[in-house]
Every structure is written in C-alpha cells, then in structure tokens.
Amino acid sequence: MHLPRSPRRRSAAWAAAAITAAAVLIGPAPAFAQSDTTTRSTAEVDPSVLDTVGKGKDSTFFVVLKKQADLSAAKGGRTHAAKAKSAFAALRAKAKSSQQPLQSFLDKEKVGYQSFWIANALKVTGDERLVEDLAKRADVASIVKEHHYALDATESRVSDAAGDSDPVTPEWGVKDIKADQVWDQYDDRGEGIVIANVDSGVQYDHPALKANYRGNNGDGSFTHDYNWYDPTGQCPTSAPCDNNGHGTHTMGTMVGAGGVGVAPGAKWIAAKGCESSSCSDSSLLAAGQWILAPTDHTGQNPRPDLAPDIVNNSWGGGDTTFYQDIVEAWNAAGIFEAFASGNDGDGVTCSTGHAPGSQAPAYGVGAYDVDGKIADFSGFGPSRLDGSMKPNISAPGVNVRSTWPGNTYKAISGTSMATPHVAGAVALLWSSAPSLIGNIDATRALLNEGARNVGDTHCGGTADANNVWGEGKLDIFASVDKAPHTAAVVTGKVTDKATGSALSGVTVKASGSDSNRTVTTSADGSYRLTLPAGTYDFALGGYGYADGARSGVAVTTGEQVTEDFTLTAVASHAVSGTVLDVTGKPLAKATVQVAGTPVAAVTTDSAGRFNLPKVAEGSYTLTATPAAPVLCNGTYNGKLTVDGDETLTARVPARSDSTGNSCTPAAYSWIAGSGKVALSGDEDARTIALPFPVKLYGVSYSSASVTTNGLINFMEPRLGDYENVALPSADKPNGTVAAFWDDLTLDKKSSVQTSTTGTAGSRKFAVVWNNAAFAEGSSGRVSFEAVFDEATGAVSLQYQSVPGSGASATVGIENQSGTDALQYSFDEPVLKDHSAIRIAQGTK
Template sequence: MRDGGDTTFFVVLKDRADLSGAKKQKTHAKKAEAAYRELRSHAESSQKSLNAFLDKKKAGHQGYWIANAVKVTGGQDLVNELAERPDVASVVERRSFKLDDIETSDKQVTASRAAALGTDSSADGTDAPAWGVADIKADQVWDQYQDRGEGIVIANVDSGVQYDHPDLAANYRGNNGDGTFSNDYNFYDATGTCATTAPCDNNGHGTHTMGTMVAKNGLGVAPNAKWIAAKGCTTDLCYDDELLDAGQWILAPTDHNGQNPRPDLAPNIVNNSWGGDDGTFYTDILNAWNSAGIFEAFAAGNDGNGVTCSTTHPPGSQAESYGVGAYDVNGRIGSFSGFGPSPIDGGAKPNITAPGVQIPSTWPGNSYNTINGTSMATPHVAGAVALLWSAAPSLIGDIQGTRKLLDEGARDVDDTHCGGTAEMNYVWGEGKLDILASVEKAPHTAAVVSGKATDKATGAALPNITVQSTDAAGAVRTVTTGTDGTYRLPLAAGTYSFAYSGYGYANRAVTGVTLAESQAYTRDIALTAVPSHQVSGIVRDVTGKPLPGASVELTGTPLPAVTTDANGRYTFKKVAEGSYGLAVKPAAPVLCNGVYTGTAAVGAADLTKNVQVPNRTDNSGNVCAPAAYSWIAGSKKVALTGDEDSAKISLPFSVKHYGVSYSTASVTTDGLINFLSSRVGDYNNTALPAAGVNGVKGIVAPLWDDLTLDKKSSVQTATTGTRGSRKFAIVWNNAAYANGTSGRATFEAVFDEATGGVTLQYQSVADRGAGATVGIADQSGSDALQYSFNQAVIANGTALGFTQGAK
C-alpha cells in the first residue's frame, strides 16, 4: 500500500468453530455434514459484527466459513482499524502460490503411454506399472488383495484435470457411463478460467497429479477409485481466495455456480500438490477436512538443495498436515525435496516420502508427461490411502489410524543430518511409502461383495451399471461394473441394501443383506430392459415467449443434447423408461434467462414436458428480469463533461446495493455508477464479475462503454414520487462513442425507494450495446449479475430490472 491505494487482504477472526461433534459422527457423509453446518453457522454469527463494520466503511468484503476469514478491499487506514479490533486475530495480505519451476520444466510430453512408462507392453492396469507405482508396491496390493481403490473418491485442488483423457475418463465421478457427463458436484472452477462447466486444465499439473492417483493402464496407484476436482490454480499460480473457495468446495461440493452445497458428496481423500508461503493461514482448512474424515496429503515443497534443513514449506510443513517428500528410482532423496524440521513450529517433517523424480503420468491433449517434484510424490500417498481404505473400509475417515498405518508400513532410511532418528528423521520422515506393508497391517475384517450384471433376456454382460451399497447408518459407497459386467466392493461387516441402476434397464434393489467379517458374498443381478418413448415439449423464456436455440439435455441418458427450434420446440424420439434430469441452457445471449434444472419421468407413454426457464440470479439472490419501460426525464444537471471523468452526487434516499446502504454515488462519463470509488472503468469495459485489485466493484452498469460527453450531451438526475415511494433517475443524454461509432446513446438508471430495485432504461442506443457491459457487481468483485457484455441486444424503448436479493 505504499502508493496509498487500495489492496485486497484477509481479516482472520480469533473465534473458532467447535468441530468435536463432527469427529464423533459414524459415517463419512455425517461427519462432513456436521462439520459444514458448524463451520457455516459459526462463521455467520462471528463475522456479523465485522461485516457491519465493513459495510459502514463502504468496504467490499467476502466471507469464508472454512477458515473464519473475510476478504476485504481497502486502504492502510482500514487495515490499521481492523488490526485493532478485539475479534481479529490477524490481517493477512492476499498471496499467491506458484507451482515450482522444477515441476513443469524439461517436459517429456509424448502421445504414447508405452513411451511414458518406458515399456513396449500394453498395460491393462495390472501389469507393467510405472516405476513409482511398483516401488510403493501398489501393484502387489492389486494382485494379492484384488484391491484397486473400489468405492473410494479422491479429489485434488490443483490446476484442473482433462476429464476425458483416455486413462481418466472412466474414473471421473461425473461420468454417467453412457457417454455423457454431469459436472455439478464433481468439478468446480474457483478461478473462473474454464470456458464451460466441464473440467479443464490449462497447465497440466493437475492432470498429472490426478493420473498418478487414479489413471488406468499402470499409471495410477488406485485405478478403480473415482475422482472429482477443484481448480484452485489459474495456471501456475494459486491465489489465497481461490484456494479458500476450492477448500470449501471439497468439504461441501456445489453445483457449477457454487450454490446448493452437498457435504454428503465430499471426497474421501484430497491431494494438494502446492504450497510455499511461510504462514499458517490454512490450519483451519486442514482441521476442517480432518474433522470431516477427509484425508489430506500435502507436498513438502521443492525448495531443498539436498543438504539444507528446514526447507519444507506450508501447508505441508504444518503439524496438522501429512507432508510428503520425494525420492528417485535409485532410492535417493530428491535434490529438491523439502527437509525438516518445520520452519513453522520446529516439528517433525516431512511425514513420509514417495516417488517424485521422473514420474510418468497423464497430460492434457490425451498425452503423457514425465516430470519431477514433491507434487508428483504426494499423489502416490493419496492413491495409497485409497487402496488402504478400500481394502479395510473400517478405516474410512479415521485420519490418525490411517497415518499410523502409513507410518508403520514405511521403509526406514537412516539420514539424521537434519535431526531425528533412523526410524523418523527430517529428511525421509517415517521413510519410503510401502502400501503393501500398510495394507498387511490393517484390520482384515472386510466382507467382499462381488457379482456380475447381465441382461435378463439375452444374458449379455452389462458394463457401466451403478452398484450402490447403503449400510444401517446411511453410509453410501458406489462402484460401477466393468466391461465384462463384473463388480467388486469390500465392505465392513453389517447389514446393507444394494441398488443397481443403468440406462435402459429397470432399477433393482436388494435389501437386508447381512455381511459377516471376512465373508465372500456373491450377488449376480439380471436387469430387465425397458421400452422407449418420445419426450418433447416447448421451452419458453422468462417472458413466456418461445425460446429458440436453447440446449436441452436429459442427464443420465446417453442421448446427445437437442436444440430448440424457432418455435422453442425440442424432441427426443426414443427415451428409455425411467427418471432423468432435465436441463435447459439458453443460447447466448442469455440475457435474463437462467438455466432450468428439473426432472423428466418417462413412464409407459410419450411424455410432453414444457419448460419455462427461470430468471437469472447471482449468488446474493439478485434477480434480473425485463421490465416495463417508463422513461423519467432528467431535471437537474450534473457537472460532468468530457471523457474519462466522474462526479459525486447525493442520493435523495438511502440506496442499498448488495446489502450495503449508500447516501452518495459517483457517476462516470462511461455509463457507470460507482458506490466505492470515484473513478473506475476508464477506457475499457470488462465482463462481470471482475475480481482482483484492479477489478470493477460495487457498481451499477447501465451502459458501461467508452463514452464521451460533448456539447450535445449531458448527465441529469430527477426525483419523482413521495417519501417512501420515490424514484431517483440518473440520466445520460446523447452520450457519444469515443471510438467514433456513429449515433449516440440516451439511457438511465432508476432506483426505487419502495422495492430497493434498480431499473435500467434505454431510450436510444445506437450500437445496441455492442461494445458495452450491462449489469451489477458487488463490493468484493466476486459476485455479479451481468445482462450482457459486448453484445448488440439492447432495443430502443426497453427496460431491464434488477431486484434486490436476500443479502
């Protein structure tokens, strides 16, 4: 803040949630649900006073429940005031973590899996494993225990994943098994980088780490585990706020909009191959994950030189984490591997070491890459835990018990030059990961359920049938049948129900199955094919008019999406009987038309399913809708002319914007109303939301464009109505386009005292908004409701309304 400007930082509160209740829950889902409820409610109550203070200061802010921290944008004076508050533990600058150069340099990208593995054989997941997979003896676990991670869900917080990579697609939890994918609750892009809701990876790092955990054909440690992912790194940089968003999603996965959290869908394990700051900001995240029974593995870091001690970095160096160092194929410690003791607290780090030099794995573009780093070692540990928990399901969610078995199974390496003992030192930790030894030490009490799914009429094997088990406590585990129709699922002793489902077949259920310890239970299942019928209907927009060009999907079927015709009609000619998700996505420009999600139950006859899409909303509940046009002429001139300038005006009544009340606002020549800063948005408009230090925040954008006010132009205000039901208009008259576009624009924003809403009205806009941003954005830059961005969609004599949300 040396220049006296604003910056973004985090206010960490002293008060902490009590997660002891979550730890006492009996199932993974109940642990995650209890942790989420406690963290969310505690943050809401403890942040209330701070939020009120920030609102009074007109400072943009966004709260996080997983760390009880609030992201704030403000200046040095605000920082000083916050630091003096009795409820504040610390004020922390917004930081970024870099994926280390050693991990992404010297790429050895190839389209050949055999070349990456260094073998000419065609591995099928059970032979010719990568050297690291073999060194930790994962392949021996496959052979001796018939265990490849079945029923376990692994996640990573990384740069994303190529979800349809040939060696990863089958394991993606969002794979419906019929050629379609459901990304809600299975992938989240905290960075806003991916072009669609589908997982993406614009770096490669995340695809590589995921491959080491679960890839098929010899590359992954647990090739039958399922995976989900949170993109918390833009490319090679991972910012605090995006990592916090990703961390929250891991504990309570949401849809792609970050809404409707489902902690019951949290993963069992999360890999974190990033780090690097000497702070302890992530202690709360680690505690939250651990209380929910989510095993986390963190890279120890690549800041070592093979000699110097205390080179490991957070979060992998924190006492709460399980930190992982790296070694090579010859059993030598990686020259870059971070050593202990921990620079944070002097504790014993790393916890364990795993293969991390010349590690072949999956890479974007359906290719493979061989790279180095503790980032490559860490997913070996995460995958190993999947093997351990699949083989011994009584350990699922037992973080300390699992760490103990990993530690006891590790092969000791004597190197005490940084401290410790031969059994546990600050170079190797507990030693080299040996998952076979850990599995052998685990309780072998699991019953094994196996069987084959077939077509009842033909006897043909049925692949991709979902097999779901539920125990008496409600714990759910899921596997899918292989290409030969077989499945295998280890389960703790108890009473279970089993559900079998797949597209084109009637669901089957088996209840009251009691399994004894170490029992081998076979349950083959024959499924009956069901008839197909036509599904059709008309899609209408928010005004009730037919909506052409919308994409209509029947999720849970292999059918490709269809597009509505000029009359809004869609048709699926043959859909098997069953219940499916129905999703309607308007085509660009979407305007105020939201995405519809519902169900379609196909019974014994053709189904007509008409749909009206909902109004679009933002995360704060503000709603966009077409409005009745009722122009209010300006009556009082604002002293504002020229190009790239602003003027401050007083508001005749208190105006609320994203829950904060304002008595003044700044109006710019470029068609913006700013509640936080006098000058933003000069020269170039951007899409909303626009986060970051230079992002446009706390604004209403009736027509944000590069406009200029010449002698023919003016800005005026007008107030109509009586107290309690007044309307206040800010009017731009005959604004010219600075880029020379012919014609002019006359438009206004009207604030309604009674409803708290704002209506944008357009008398005449020459280019119809082709170079403008229209919408609203919150004070933190993280939430917005954008109507259009550089789209010619504004008709003369029309109006657009934004209704205040619950915030």
C-alpha cells in the same frame, strides 16, 4: 476469478477521485510477526501490508477473525459423511455469527469484501487508514497479505513422447510402493473410495482417467456439478480442464488406468485451486471449502455428504501457517490430506521443506528415485514453522510417468509426483479396511508402521523416523497387511435380464447404518465392494433399465459374498414440446437435453419446438439452455417422467446471479430528468444524495457517484473507468450499476439529470443521461437512465435511443467485491430504442 483487464485505450494516467477501499475475491490467512508501527493494535499485521499502505497504495489482504469453530463434535462422528456434515455446519455457523459485526463495519465504510467460512476470514482491499482501523478491532486476530504458491514440480528433468496407448505394466513407483501386490493379493484397487486433488485441473476425458471420473454417468454422459469446481475462472466451460498438465499428472498417479495409477479402482473429483503454474490464496481457499462441501458449478448448494475421502495437494511454498485451518478442518471432517514437502532441497541442507507440507497438522511427503536414493530437491526437516519432524513419509518422485493433457503421458519429477503415491495408497488401505475410513490418526499410524526405514539422521531423528525420510519409504502392501481385516467382500455381476449381456457403468450402492459405499460396474458387468460387517440395502441404477434393489443383505467379518443382479430393459418413447423465453414467447436455438443420460441434445426451431425421439422410461431432469446472447433468459430445469410419449412446455426462468438478483424485460416508461448533475466533458464524476436508501447486494446506501461513462458507483467516486469490461471482475470499479458503461463524453448537447417521482414509500428515483456522445467519434448519441424503485428495491434500466444497440457497452450490476454480477450484455448489439430491463433484488 477473471483475468486482468486489457491495457487502457489511452495513455493518460487516471486516478480515483476519492479513495476509501474496494474489494476483491476471497480469503483467510495466518498470523505474522507484529510490526513496531502497530503497537496500539490488537491484531498482528503482515509487514508487507504495512509496507504497501505506508507508501500511499492500496493493499489486498485477509482479515482473520479470532473466533474459530469448535470441531470436536465432527471428530467424534461415526462416519466420514457425518464428520463432514458436522464440520461444515460448525464452520459456517461460526463464520456467519462472528463475521457479522465486521461486515457491518465494512459496509458502512463502503468497502467490498468476500468471506470464507473455512478459515473465518474476509478478503479486503484498502488503504492505511482502513488497515489501522481493522487492526484495532477486538475481533480481529491478524491481517495478512495475499500470496501465490508454486505448483510443486521439477518439470524440466525428464519427459517422453508416449503415445495414446496405456502402458501394460505398472510404473516403477507403483511397483516400488508394492501397490501391485495389494492388487494381486488383496484383489483391491481402491474400489468405493473417492479421491480428489487441488491442482491445475484435470483432463477429465483422458483415456486413463475418463472411466473413474465420478462425474461419468457410465452411459457416455457426464455430470460436472459436485464433481468439479473451478474458482479461478480459467476453464472455458463448466467441464474440467487443465491449462498446465500438472493436475492431470498427479491425478493419473493416484487413479490412472493401465499401470500409471496406484488405485485405479477409485473414483476421482477435482478442484482447480491453481490458475496455471501458480496458485493464489483466493483460489486455494475456494477450492479448500469445496473439498469439504462440494457445490454445483456456480459454487452454490453445498453438499458435505459428497466430500471426497482423500485430497492430494502437490503445491506449496514459504514458511507460513496459511492453510493450516483448512488442513485441520479436513482432518476433523475425516478427509485424509497429503502435501508435497517442496523442491527447494539440495540433498544436504536441513529445514528446506515448505508449508503447508511443513506444518505439523499436515501429512508431508518427500521424494526418492528409482535407485532408492533421496531426491536432491526433496525438502528436509525439521519444520521451520514448529520444529516438527518433516517430511512424514517419502515416496517415488523422480522420473514418474503419468497422464498428460492431449491423451498422452509424460515423466516429470518433484515431491508433487511423490505425494499422489501416498494419496493413492490411502485409497487402497481404506478400500481394503473400510473401518479406517475417516480415521486420520489410525491411517497415519499404519502408513508409518508399514514404511521401510532409512537411517539418515544428519538433520536429526532416528533410523526409524528422521527429517530426511520421515518414517521411511512408503510400503502400502505392508500397511494393508497390518490393517484390521474386519470387512466382508461383496462381489457380483450385473446383467440384462432378457439377454444375459453384461451391463457396464451401472451404479451399485450399498447403504448401511454406519457405512455407505458406491461403485460402478466394469466392462464385464462385475463389481466389488468391501463392507464392514452389518446389514445393507443395495440399490442399482443405469440408463435404459428399471432400477434394481435388494434389501437386508447381511455380511459378517471376513465373509466372501456373491450378489448378482439382473436388470430389466425399459421401453423408449418420444419427448417433444416447446421452449418459451422468460416473457412466454417461443425461444429459438435453445439446447434441450435430458440431463445425465446419453440421449443426444437437440436445438429448438424458430417456433421453439423440439423433439427427442427416443428417451427410456424413467424419471429425469429436462434442461433447456438459451443460446447466446442469453439476455434475461435463464436455464430451465424441470422434472421429466417418461412412461409413454410425452409433450411439454418449458418456460425458462428469469436469469439470476449467485445472490438471487434476477432480470426480466419490462415495459418502457421514460422518466424525464428535472434536476441537473454537474457533469461535463470526457471524464467526470459527481457524488449525489439519494432521496431514499437504495440497496445493492444487500447493502443500503444514501449516496452514489455518477460518471460520464454511464456508471453509478456506490463505493467511491472514480475517474478513468472508460474501458468497459465483462462482469463480474475483481478490478475496480466494483459495487456498480452499469446502466450503459462505455467511453462517453458530455458536450453542450448532453446532460445528466435526476428526477424523483411518487410519494414516500413508493417513490422512483431516476438518473438520466441525455444525448451522450461516444468519445471515440462514433456517430449518434445515446440516451438512457437507471430508475430505482423505493417500494420493491428493483432497478430498471431504460433506453430511449441506442445507436449501435450497445455493441460497445456493458449493462448490468456488480457486487462490492467484484465476485458476483448480473450482466445483461457485454459488447453485444442487443439493446433497442424504447426498451427497458428490470432487475429485481435477490434475497440471499
């Protein structure tokens, strides 16, 4: 997602020349009461959508399809990983098959969209006619407006100015739920469990969080792919960030070191589902998908086998069934979810809890203070949505001190602060009793049985379970006590074979037929695993050491097993070579590094050469990342096996977008225009017929709109798009080829022409801008063209004369929803006279 574009440079109010519909990012939605004005519809339409389009405006909404995936097979999976893989496969297959007819309809209508498999919905922007047409479709269940939800915390209540040092004793909430007793009496701190949050982000290198971030390689390096995801686009790099503080705080309560966290032995990952202080449907849905099937930082190559065990959600608002599909998908995948009940209570009024925590399938959490009194802001039940008892349980949520960005700590209040106590408690429970992992119903039952009853029945219920406290106050020690203690405990120490020194940060993985557990060694080289009875193969790995392994380790119920390991240090060697650009020329200033290792990155010299003087023997991935401007140069990722001094040549691939479109420099071959397009002046647009079908992001078009500002728009003719932006952008225009997007004007010396060359099947069609002037009075005139190739589907952008080298222009292509693009340049002086760029169509 991108920030809204900056204000227009001029005050004139420009309007679309002809509006059909465009699109934005992502989404699903719930069902709302049907309006009287849609009696012919088969779908329920959100009244707020009808209100907006009824005033002649476009509305952005989710189109939810009727067909939903059958997740029964996932629920029956034997392991958490099996459940997640099955749920992911079922959800994606159902979305792919059922969305195809609707996508074809939208493509025909020139309407952009983006789909979500987790809720089988598409996000669309359109007018009243489009809403009416969609509502009549037999495959559409509902049409719902996009909403935003508040991060659930009362942050103004209490704060402190704690320094960088960790607290030395457990925080009051940790002690109140008796997590410290689980640590002491069960020697259990959540080892082997992975916990996640959907929140504002996390300061991943906070001293209390850095060690147990799953992306921490244990040797000073980090791998963020599959461990962090930012669909909001707010973080400046691919590393985790938190521009609010809320997410860092909730993560600290779950897994923070030094007494702030309930399960400091668990690993964590995170998805930034909230832009800052609020969370959009689009970002929350993207985050929800990622939790079930984590991806790399581009959102590609999903891995449901890397899904977390537990996910915390300290956000919510409104009375809607939004996100219920996601909650049920997580539950089917064996992912335990916890949701804040909300902060709209007054200590008396009933039914003040909000969704998603107030939805029956969700595990909602209320808050109480250090004196054991329910917080006056805590949301009560029964649920306004379905009448279910809410909250499900209550936990410490007033004056909760936890981690905060800037390596500090802060005490704040809210059901947001209570919920991570529950999520962390489940990590303790599952670590102690691994037979429960992925068993949502049994886990909830144990939490409920262990809770301390509080008999406030003024909103209904009993002393055992009511709509103020739920099942009562969380007591994880009691729940662990009641759990099936069938696991064996395997402990040990990993040391250097030659010196006997303890090795920290070594990954220890135990793989069995029904269970796989992974931990890393602590500072003293020790590790601890709880495993169901069975036979396991152990695999160990750490930078600078040969891999270790031990097969056929049998453990029985309740057994205490010691498995120590020694690893042999390996030699180090020099790795040197040359990095070449996409054309095969030396690439200077590229960053070369051995991924996932502590080896310091180096930069190539003017001849593209690099040298890494000491790399330990082993197998790695070598990366070479071009310096800005990257142009058509992609990032090189190649296998590197070090068993002596190594010399290699790394040629970077053509840079591509998520759809697989890629660009390369091309031979300049100007095509002169022959037919004139009737464009003139500062702002003008004309629709032209194409001599053969042209595809953009997989959609075929027979016509396109050409503008004075160097744009070819396949969605609609528009005026006023004189202020170029970086691509992609959710703002219109979308579905474009930006040959040279700038504020241009056409006078008597200027023209726009077209030309078709070649024979059927191998024709080329050129749109040519001749001697266009810059509207703001810059000297010089620009001549450029876009050439479409019938045989290959490629588009070439050619530049005859480019004063200023494109320093104020955008060059590239963008998809129909503004969510994917291949941008060559944005306000960068990188274009040259008599040059060309070829963009090849992707296959995804």
